Amino acid sequence: MGDPRMKKVREAALMASADELEATFYEAMRQGDLVRLMSVWADDEEVACVHPGGPRVVGGTAIMETFEAIFSNGPVLVSIEQVRRFQSVSCAVHHVLERVQGMSTDGMHTAFVLATNVYVRSEKGWRMVLHHASPGREQDLPEVADFAATVH
Amino acid sequence: MGDPRMKKVREAALMASADELEATFYEAMRQGDLVRLMSVWADDEEVACVHPGGPRVVGGTAIMETFEAIFSNGPVLVSIEQVRRFQSVSCAVHHVLERVQGMSTDGMHTAFVLATNVYVRSEKGWRMVLHHASPGREQDLPEVADFAATVH
Numbered sequence: 001m002g003d004p005r006m007k008k009v010r011e012a013a014l015m016a017s018a019d020e021l022e023a024t025f026y027e028a029m030r031q032g033d034l035v036r037l038m039s040v041w042a043d044d045e046e047v048a049c050v051h052p053g054g055p056r057v058v059g060g061t062a063i064m065e066t067f068e069a070i071f072s073n074g075p076v077l078v079s080i081e082q083v084r085r086f087q088s089v090s091c092a093v094h095h096v097l098e099r100v101q102g103m104s105t106d107g108m109h110t111a112f113v114l115a116t117n118v119y120v121r122s123e124k125g126w127r128m129v130l131h132h133a134s135p136g137r138e139q140d141l142p143e144v145a146d147f148a149a150t151v152h
Numbered sequence: 153m154g155d156p157r158m159k160k161v162r163e164a165a166l167m168a169s170a171d172e173l174e175a176t177f178y179e180a181m182r183q184g185d186l187v188r189l190m191s192v193w194a195d196d197e198e199v200a201c202v203h204p205g206g207p208r209v210v211g212g213t214a215i216m217e218t219f220e221a222i223f224s225n226g227p228v229l230v231s232i233e234q235v236r237r238f239q240s241v242s243c244a245v246h247h248v249l250e251r252v253q254g255m256s257t258d259g260m261h262t263a264f265v266l267a268t269n270v271y272v273r274s275e276k277g278w279r280m281v282l283h284h285a286s287p288g289r290e291q292d293l294p295e296v297a298d299f300a301a302t303v304h
Contacts, residue, residue, distance in 0.1 A: 046238040059298025086198040091243030146211025
């Protein structure tokens with residue numbers, strides 16, 4: 001990844017918190033910006049990604065190729081809501097509900113996707129190591145929880 | 153959780169590695185042993201679980217209730233294969249392929265489920281904080297990876 005823009009966005013990513021990385025990840029989806037999207041991932045051959053209904057994809061190059069294929073159809077109109085966080089000193093597990101909008105022959109459709117994103121802090125800063133998304137649904141499934149959601 | 157057996161199995165879980173916790177988790181599934189299964193989870197209100205096709209379930213009590221409902225139909229004949237691990241000092245992200253066998257009116261069926269399990273090490277030892285399982289498939293989807301799988 002000798003691309004000078006990649007170097008710059010990776011440096012910016014190194015300074016970011018898990019929340020900031022997550023914001024960058026979804027912003028890059030909305031912009032269809034592959035370089036920016038890949039900047040949030042850890043440089044580790046065991047990073048992994050499961051797209052809705054898809055196989056397990058392991059490693060930065062393989063993950064980049066899947067997003068390249070997705071972006072070949074244009075940016076992804078996605079926003080996140082109902083964020084839940086498990087946070088330890090060096091590991092952040094975020095649970096998000098993705099609201100994805102797409103156009104089909106009979107108009108605009110919305111799908112809801114449950115996703116888990118994991119970020120790990122190394123000496124290089126916080127980086128994403130996992131994105132696991134379940135297949136989309138037409139309706140949001142209400143969360144089941146011990147406590148009233150404090151999500152936002 | 154004042155149950156004396158719970159206390160004992162929790163103490164055993166505190167000494168375990170992420171791999172040992174994972175073995176205990178799936179063994180407890182095969183035994184339909186709710187106390188043992190819950191012993192691997194962190195005592196944190198943000199632990200979360202997504203069963204295949206299900207909603208997000210957050211918190212130990214809510215998670216326990218889902219497994220109780222599952223076990224009311226008997227133990228789960230599940231084994232894991234193709235384990236991939238991202239490991240840092242205090243966070244382990246495991247990717248597994250679950251092979252689940254179930255009986256229906258026309259005989260025994262096998263489903264393949266992609267699952268992500270996350271373990272975090274605290275001062276109390278390693279504990280599970282996430283189980284996210286995608287819906288089952290009749291066929292295993294081959295993994296896409298940068299490097300030849302070194303899984304076992």
